[in-house]
Amino acid sequence: MEFGILGPVQVFGERADMRITPAGAKQRALLGTLAVKAGQVVSPDRLVDELWGEHPPANAANALQTHIARLRRLLPVPAPGSGSGSGESHHEWLVTRPLGYVLRPGRAGTDAQRFHRLTARGRSLAATDPARSAEVLREALALWRGPALEGAGRGTICSTEASLLEESRLITLETLYDACLRAGRAGEVAGELAELTASHPLRERFYELLMTALYRCGRQAEALGVYDRARRRLVHDLGVEPGPVLRGRMESIRHRQDLAPEESGEAKGAAGLHPLGAEVARLRHRIEVLSRQQRELADRFEQLATDRAAGR
Numbered sequence: 001m002e003f004g005i006l007g008p009v010q011v012f013g014e015r016a017d018m019r020i021t022p023a024g025a026k027q028r029a030l031l032g033t034l035a036v037k038a039g040q041v042v043s044p045d046r047l048v049d050e051l052w053g054e055h056p057p058a059n060a061a062n063a064l065q066t067h068i069a070r071l072r073r074l075l076p077v078p079a080p081g082s083g084s085g086s087g088e089s090h091h092e093w094l095v096t097r098p099l100g101y102v103l104r105p106g107r108a109g110t111d112a113q114r115f116h117r118l119t120a121r122g123r124s125l126a127a128t129d130p131a132r133s134a135e136v137l138r139e140a141l142a143l144w145r146g147p148a149l150e151g152a153g154r155g156t157i158c159s160t161e162a163s164l165l166e167e168s169r170l171i172t173l174e175t176l177y178d179a180c181l182r183a184g185r186a187g188e189v190a191g192e193l194a195e196l197t198a199s200h201p202l203r204e205r206f207y208e209l210l211m212t213a214l215y216r217c218g219r220q221a222e223a224l225g226v227y228d229r230a231r232r233r234l235v236h237d238l239g240v241e242p243g244p245v246l247r248g249r250m251e252s253i254r255h256r257q258d259l260a261p262e263e264s265g266e267a268k269g270a271a272g273l274h275p276l277g278a279e280v281a282r283l284r285h286r287i288e289v290l291s292r293q294q295r296e297l298a299d300r301f302e303q304l305a306t307d308r309a310a311g312r
Contacts (some may be wrong), residue, residue: 001076005037005116006165007145009152010103013076020074025153026051027074030067034094034103036161037108043100050155066096068101111143112165118143119172126175130182139174144169147295174205181209187217197226201233204246212245215253223253 004010007108022028033050034042048060057063075093095102118140125133137194148165152158173196180189193196193210200206214223227250231242238262 001106002114003031003038003103003105003108003110004145005032005035005149005152006111006143007147008150011075012111018076020076022074025056025151026067027071028151029153029155029158030071031074031256032149033155033157034101036149036157038103038105038110041097041100041102041159042157046157047101050153052158053153053155058151068096112148115140115143115172116168119168119175122172122179123175126179127181130179133179134176134183134185137172137179140172141169141176169202174209177206177209177213181212181216186213188216189213197230201230202237204230204234204243205241208246208249211249211253220253220256224250227253277278 002012004012007029009022011031012018013020022031029051030047033047044061044064048056048064051064051067052060060130072092072094093103093106095104118136122133122137122140130194130286148162148169149158152162177189177193177196179185182279190213193206193213196203197210207226211223211226214220214226227242227246230246234240241247
């Protein structure tokens with residue numbers, strides 16, 4: 001058993017052909033929320049907010065119980081020996097607790113957990129075996145079937161988790177192509193990197209990796225053209241100049257400095273650091289967006305609390 005959230009919310013069985021897809025947005029939102037919070041009790045109020053947002057039905061508690069019952073019927077009957085290791089011969093997936101509901105995954109997990117395990121392994125191999133690192137990271141990225149928690153609604157829990165997972169996916173892509181460059185595969189990945197700069201035009205790291213790949217293929221003028229394109233886009237959309245890592249790569253290429261494989265990726269002298277630590281400039285826009293979302297969520301919760309106190 002595995003709960004899939006790296007794409008449409010689904011449940012995968014032990015057999016390759018067994019796939020359960022909840023019918024209806026509310027069922028997808030409910031399963032997605034409980035899968036994200038697997039092993040944790042989620043209160044009815046939070047589930048109601050996740051499923052209906054600012055417009056819950058008058059009988060929200062009964063409506064939620066109906067959806068819980070439907071989800072219980074949807075999940076397969078646990079097989080003997082599928083307990084969580086506490087001596088149970090079997091266990092119920094969705095359990096009612098005094099303070100809410102909890103999805104007990106037992107020995108099952110989520111595809112997101114498997115993704116994180118593979119990416120951690122891939123990063124650990126990057127310095128010593130970049131070719132193998134790239135293979136493991138591609139295996140991790142192959143788990144994605146579409147946008148995270150697709151179709152699970154825009155509730156706080158699912159939308160926040162989806163944003164975090166998408167950021168993890170992009171960081172994994174950056175790590176993958178850095179490993180490919182370290183393995184001497186610049187010519188193989190230049191086209192893929194060009195597509196990534198087109199689909200993520202404000203992400204400086206993809207531009208920097210593309211410039212490195214083009215330069216290593218003997219295409220210096222094209223590499224410098226990528227920098228000019230990146231700068232125009234950043235100035236136009238964000239009103240900021242490229243960060244120090246991208247500028248440093250441009251200067252290295254302009255002066256025809258040798259970009260050895262060990263220098264690709266993070267800025268020289270920062271190799272081996274977690275990608276976030278070496279790319280503060282690139283993440284400025286992301287931080288601003290997340291801060292704005294946090295403020296909006298805080299305002300939303302305050303309004304909900306006010307409405308409930310007033311009996312609305």
